[in-house]
Amino acid sequence: MNFILEKQALPDLLQTWRANFDVYLPQNLERFTHFMPLAAEGVTVINEPHNTRIPPKALFLPMTETLVKFTRFGGYENAKHEIEPRIVFALRPCDAQAVQLLDTSFLQVKYSDPFWLERREKTITVALGCHEPCDNGFCTTVGYGPFNKADLDAMLTDLGDFYLVETFSEAAETCFNGFANASETICVQALEVQQRAHDQMPVAFETENLKEKLEQNFSSNYWDKVSLSCLGCGVCTFLCPTCFCFDIVDETQRRERVRNWDSCMFRTYSLEASGHNPRPSRVERTRQRLSHKYVYWLDQVNQIGCTGCGRCVRYCPVGLDIRSMLRQAQSLPFEVSHAS
């Protein structure tokens, strides 16, 4: 269904939702925007061409979370978390796509993560499409886009004084019940805005044969060059909406087993108990970061594991730019393999 939502009606709508849902939306905190719960006094809806610093993956995979509680004498019980029905409002399409990519790890047929599953089942996602390109973003290069509709319950297109709301699930339809249906003319107008936004996105690098070039040049000194200035701070991975490395530790004083975000850019991430480290330097760790997104995800689920959100470019303290790294990769030697 397609609805019209006047911008002036939005604050009241968000407050109405609060009666039945926890509502999360981007809000200013110091210099950045973050997904935070909507309070009774309301907030201004942010529609600037950028996404939040911490991606909404944190709403599904918290930075730290207790999995198990145990006693001194060997007893234990699974942790319980109160997860209320929620609406995540104004997330960007690249971040919604990232959550779908993470489903491929957390919701497998054989093993699925119960906390992730419950949060996914209890969440309605209402995205705000990007009518202007954001700095550093390159979603169309990796096959997605500023109005990518994958894994959304609803999508808003900014048309001046109002939004066109497209709903893709019954749950979302219920949320916008009572609003006027959009006319054919308005839907066409929205399509034009969506197409224009798509066309404005720059092509950051060529993806043709990129996977094969990275694979074939596993031992190339290309990796030394592109990792030379890396500090190993892990910012690019912590803020990446598709990175999901975690560590599980027993906090013995609290008697809790806890899962914490971790990063493959840290030396200790791959350090083995024997003292051996298969990724001993930032060269191997940088290779792992890029190869995971542009080689291994493709092998595993046939999707590039980067949504082009641009965060790693924006926040790297030494200006390492994945777009430039992948442009350089495109000039690496490459042999076409012929199937026999």
Ligand code: SF4
């Ligand atoms: S690799 Fe960079 S651009 Fe790609 S999804 Fe992660 S943070 Fe965004």
Ligand code: SF4
């Ligand atoms: S943010 Fe930059 S410096 Fe920090 S680990 Fe990533 S690439 Fe290296």
